[in-house]
Every structure is written in structure tokens, then in C-alpha cells.
Amino acid sequence: MLTYEPGDSFAHGLDPRSKLAVQVGFAAAAFAHTTPRALAVLTVLVLALAAAARLSLPATLREFRFAAPFLAGAPLLEGLTLGPPWFSVAEATVPALSSYRVLLILLVSAAYVRTTPVRDSRAAVQRTVPGRAGQFLGVGVALVFRFLPVLQADLRRARDGMRARLGTEQPLSERIRLVATGGLRRALARTDRLALALRARCFAWNPTLPRLALGRRDLPALALAAFLGAAALL
């Protein structure tokens, strides 16, 4: 699964904010210039970024197999014609380039996910978004990371319980209702305990955050982000 992995690559040492800036710049440039030549340049850049994050491209591409039907389907469906020659390369070119552009953007975002711990991402949110909105988003992101595996296990238990009671013989909407109710009831019980725990630990709008500092290492990343952003506008 695509998650953070500790390491000492160049990308691991960067501030999360500069990595986010590179992603935004890259996506903007890729959307602004979806031409074969620009995508070739961006492909070279993706290879460099993957090397900087020590990202294995074959393993990462396997993570994005969910997108494969869309990415492959778009040019194939658009290229189909009702009658000879049955497939038009001209019609399929734009979707094919667009699909390839999406693939490059997915790889760049994978490099961020692989090299950035949750704590850093959370601190980046809380230091970037001002005021209570930023605090809410930062805390919320940390809680989602924490509770996702817990709620997944809850839903698995609800599903196992349904199977054990021959719930699989029920119609589809009833099965969905049984599993979702089980998951929801447990999640609501956890909510109450979490709220109590947060209050007991003096949940505050001004917590102590891990230190984030843009250093000299971030200069090339920020320069790249600025260059990509400028290229998108040209």
C-alpha cells in the first residue's frame, strides 16, 4: 500500500511545504502543456523526482492499478468510431496524452506520500492555513490517519458477524445496511470516547506543533516549484 516509509533520501529531508509546492507546480504545468514534447520533459523530471525519493516506479504503478481502467479506457473509447476505420487515432490522441499526464501527476504525488510522515503533513497544514480553520484541519487529518485502520477493523468485524448469521442470503440493500450500521454504531461509540479523551487532555486551539523549518535543502525544490508554476502561466 502507498504509505510513508522512513528513509534518508533527499526527498525525506525536505520540508513538506516545499514538496507540496512542487506537486502543485507540476500538476499546473502538466495541465497547461499537454503536448508530447512537454510531457517528455516532465517524464524526465518524474524520473529525477522518483530517484530523489528512492521511489520504485514498477511498485508505485501497481498501486495505481485502480486508475488503469479509466486511463486506458479513455483513449480506447474515444477512438472508437461507428463504421470504418472503426478506430480513429486522431480522436484518441487527446485522451491518450491526458491519461499519460494523469499518470505522471500520480507518480509525483506518490513520491510525497512515500517520503512524508503524518506529523509533518499535519504541521504543514496547521502552519499554512491560518486561524482555527487550520487547527481544525490539522487535528482532523491526524485523527483520520489514526482512526482509519480502527474503523476498517470494525467494519470487518461487522461483515464477519453478518456472514456468520447467514446475512449473505439477504438482499443487497439489507446486507449494505447491516454492515454500515455495524460500522456506524461502533464509530459513534468511539466518537463519544474520543471527545471525552480530548477534553481530559485539554484539547486546545494553540497546541505545541513539531518544528518545521525551510532550510537550504529546500531551495532547489522551491525553485523547481516556482519554475513549474511560471511555465504553467506561459
Next chain:
Amino acid sequence: MSTGTGSVDLVGDETVENVARTALFAALVGAFAYVSFPNPFSTAPITLQVLGVFLAGIMLGPVWGGASMVLYLLAGALGAPVFSGGSAGVGALLGPTGGYLWSYPIAAAVTGVIVHGGLALDDPRRAGLARLVGGMVAGTAIIYALGIAGLMVVLGMGPVTAFVQGAAAFIPAEAFKIAAAVGIVRSDAVAAE
């Protein structure tokens, strides 16, 4: 660690409850992405994410329901594996299914407004069947409209092929989720606040 010298600004009790509930619902929608059922109308399986979007609007109301979907998108963008297929990253928001994802906050808020008849949170068990179903149908329409728009923008598809690939096989299955959501809200199993 940086240390602050200001006094602690505690979060109010009611807001603590809402923050906890909002974050847990965002995580629940992520966990729902992993629960799949065979689709009687297509080979693509049914996942429960959209049911989570409906429930967020119904149970949390339009404001916190929408906020929980914003959290869901942000956590996913920052690397929580909450999107379909366990994917994550900013790329997913700009990818082929990005249009569907961006629609979730809007769909949850609109479902909430229709079910609760405004921005205030009411007991959803008191909402009539027409309101419940109407809210979720409106949410479904928003999700698929933006999903198809996303496919057209991101992959350069025409509207017809985008509909064929991105909606035709999935829309009938939404009826099952709407039926399940009505059952959940009407049941006593989940005590609505």
C-alpha cells in the same frame, strides 16, 4: 519543539464533540472505500463511500457534514489511504476520479440542507421519507455530474463516453445505498443526536 508562552486556548465542549464526530466520519468514509459488494448491474463492484457521504450529511448536518468531507479529501491528499482502491495523494484529486471526490463536500452539504430543511441540525429520524430520499437523490446527481465533468476535463473525454464509462454502470447501484441509508436512519440501532 517550539514552545509557546501564551495561555492555553481550550476548545469549547460542544466544538470538541463536533470535531471528534467530523473526523471519525471522514475516517469512516475512508473505511467504507474498502467495503465492496458485487454489483448486480456491472462487473465493477459497489463500494460504500457514497453511502458515507449521504450519512455525513444526514447525521452531522450540512455544515459539519461538508466539513468532514473536506477533511476526508485533505487527509487523502496528504497520504491517508482513504480513496477507492486504498489510493492516496494529491494525484488522486487531479486524476480520473477526482471529479467524484471534489463533489463529496458539496453533496454532503446539499443532502444535509434538504434533509434538515436548513443549516440547523435536526433529528434526522423526524425527517419524512420524501426529504430523506430527495436529499440523497440530489447528492447522487451532484456526485455524478461533477464526476462526469471531471472525466471530461482530466481525460479529455466527450460527454457521452464519460457518461458510459463513469456513470451508466454505477447509478443503478446507488438505489441500494439510498435504501440502506433510509433503513439505517430509521432504525433505533444508531441513536441520532
